[in-house]
């Protein structure tokens with residue numbers, strides 16, 4: 001303790017400001033308790049002092065009364081004896097008696113007036129007025145009254161006042177000390193029990209910050225039992241509960257903030273474009289994708305109406321109408337979906353698929369609108385391209401067979417109404433095959449394009465020229481009033497063909513044969529008109545090339561050549577004129593052989609080698625395709641099994657199947673029999689089916705495809721992209737492979753549309769679990785592109801042309817690609 005004191009004394013100077021500041025702080029921080037306590041102390045001190053004052057005063061009064069009583073006692077006790085001494089004139093006794101009185105406490109002075117005029121004085125009269133005097137007469141009665149004298153006794157009050165002073169002094173000192181000590185004790189107790197905790201609480205709450213809510217408020221005292229909680233305990237609990245609530249609030253807010261951040265990040269980084277509008281359709285927010293897609297800056301579109309972004313591309317009135325219907329539908333149905341042609345900040349247009357929904361508040365009221373956008377430009381382009389391909393010939397840009405037939409039907413309907421005529425011309429380039437074989441496909445293509453241009457140049461605006469396939473063209477002349485008009489057109493066409501074509505720097509003369517049929521004279525349906533025009537064309541060819549012929553009833557329904565071909569075809573199987581050639585299908589990444597495609601050739605002594613494009617349509621028409629197709633499947637399976645035996649490897653075989661074969665009820669059995677006869681594993685046989693077949697609703701396509709699939713046979717979609725490409729069938733039917741038509745591969749390096757399309761087809765096929773084969777790969781650079789796009793397999797002249805079996809076996813034995 002001594003040491004403690006010593007230390008605190010030693011630090012006194014240093015601690016002085018600290019102490020005084022603490023004191024000030026104590027006063028400042030706990031003024032109420034301090035003042036209250038001070039007032040209690042002052043009040044209790046005043047009360048104590050008042051009580052002590054009353055006590056002292058009553059003591060004082062008592063002392064005065066005692067002296068007065070004593071005076072009374074002196075009068076009653078000494079008056080008779082003094083009277084007697086005076087009567088007897090006994091001076092000595094008188095003196096003794098007065099000395100006796102003077103010896104009494106506080107009596108300090110006696111004055112005896114003796115009658116008539118003497119006086120005896122004893123004692124000393126005190127200074128000042130602190131005296132109390134009492135006088136009484138000394139009378140003697142002896143029959144009559146004798147006034148002997150008068151005694152005045154004076155008592156000094158000095159002792160009484162001294163006592164009074166002493167008492168007051170002692171009382172004040174003891175009271176002060178008592179109050180001081182009690183104050184100190186009470187203050188200490190109060191401080192120990194209350195104010196230091198209040199200070200701690202004040203400091204705790206002052207230091208309390210949202211950054212640090214982990215430390216609870218703990219008072220420096222034993223923890224009271226719960227049910228004995230005093231006010232401090234209750235306040236501490238309240239503060240700690242507040243802290244916990246704050247902690248929970250902060251945690252909740254942090255969690256909410258994290259959630260909001262997550263969602264806002266997700267929206268911001270969403271691959272879809274996102275616009276958020278307020279309830280008045282003013283744009284409040286645009287995500288990154290939207291800004292990237294449109295090139296708009298956030299500040300430019302803020303508070304704008306979304307219709308203003310669209311109106312740039314479609315006109316204000318149209319945009320306003322669109323938005324009105326959007327608003328109505330969102331209001332009534334809760335969602336609007338549609339495709340919109342929007343524009344970027346640089347004016348460029350793009351297609352987007354929009355989904356617009358209201359944003360609902362807590363009370364289900366609309367607080368804003370969410371606009372989700374998906375850039376569908378590629379899809380649109382693809383759709384448009386597919387549509388174009390479905391209706392137009394890619395090479396020449398002319399309408400294809402489908403569109404031509406539509407137009408012909410329209411023209412016939414119109415002619416029926418107007419009682420006019422329709423001229424239908426069938427054109428065929430006379431020596432196209434020869435040119436194609438000798439000068440190559442490029443030259444063939446150039447020839448076709450130029451021929452299309454020349455035919456078109458001979459026609460009026462209302463006429464249609466279409467390419468039906470290969471080197472066949474169709475011309476429709478609507479609203480004819482005179483057959484001679486058709487003749488003139490035919491002559492004009494023949495004339496335009498009289499000048500040479502420049503192919504690969506070489507001048508080549510190409511002629512054409514034209515067959516003409518007239519509605520309604522020759523036929524009244526589009527189908528028979530075409531047949532008759534076809535027949536007339538064969539007639540023209542027979543007449544000698546570069547001529548035209550008008551249909552006459554003598555001409556049979558089928559052209560001579562076709563008849564000729566048909567009669568030969570009927571015997572071809574028997575005479576063993578059919579031959580299969582095989583074209584390797586390789587893995588794109590490695591170039592290794594995976595399978596082969598069997599392609600049919602017809603070697604006829606009078607017709608020469610006839611390509612399938614030429615005879616298969618006739619075989620289909622006549623139904624000969626069924627026995628021919630059976631032969632193809634049998635031979636293909638046998639060949640594949642033979643290669644397996646030869647090389648020890650499984651080499652798959654792809655076989656083309658025409659829709660007519662599918663219509664044959666025995667088709668599945670034919671395939672299964674071929675597999676059984678050859679012992680080829682079913683998974684090595686792949687049947688190639690065109691999109692046309694799938695769209696042909698007359699056949700129970702789905703059932704047959706499922707039966708084949710169930711037998712383990714692979715199924716592929718051939719020439720993908722050239723038909724109507726109703727993509728939904730890819731999901732519906734059990735296809736394994738998709739073959740991209742060679743028309744896409746051809747220009748994949750030069751045409752960005754084609755490359756985007758091929759990329760899209762590959763991705764789409766993969767996402768549907770299909771493997772992809774690219775057809776018609778002719779250049780190495782195409783293989784690099786296909787590799788980079790992860791196209792599974794490739795086929796084309798770059799790897800090998802279709803080879804007769806012996807040559808293919810040779811290829812197998814000598815080509816490193818043949819070994820997996």
Ligand SMILES: Nc1nc2c(ncn2[C@@H]2O[C@@H]3COP(=O)(O)O[C@H]4[C@@H](O)[C@H](n5cnc6c(=O)[nH]c(N)nc65)O[C@@H]4COP(=O)(O)O[C@H]3[C@H]2O)c(=O)[nH]1
Pocket residue numbers: 441583598599600611612613616629632656657658688718719742775776777778795796797798802
């Ligand atoms: N320009 C070019 N062409 C290439 C290239 N690689 C392959 N080809 C040709 O592309 C065609 C591919 O066959 P496809 O699309 O199934 O088209 C076939 C197929 O639809 C049909 N066909 C062929 N054999 C049969 C058959 O046995 N049955 C049926 N129903 N149809 C067949 O005839 C079509 C034509 O067959 P082909 O004339 O043999 O023509 C073949 C092939 O020789 C290349 O790099 N460049």
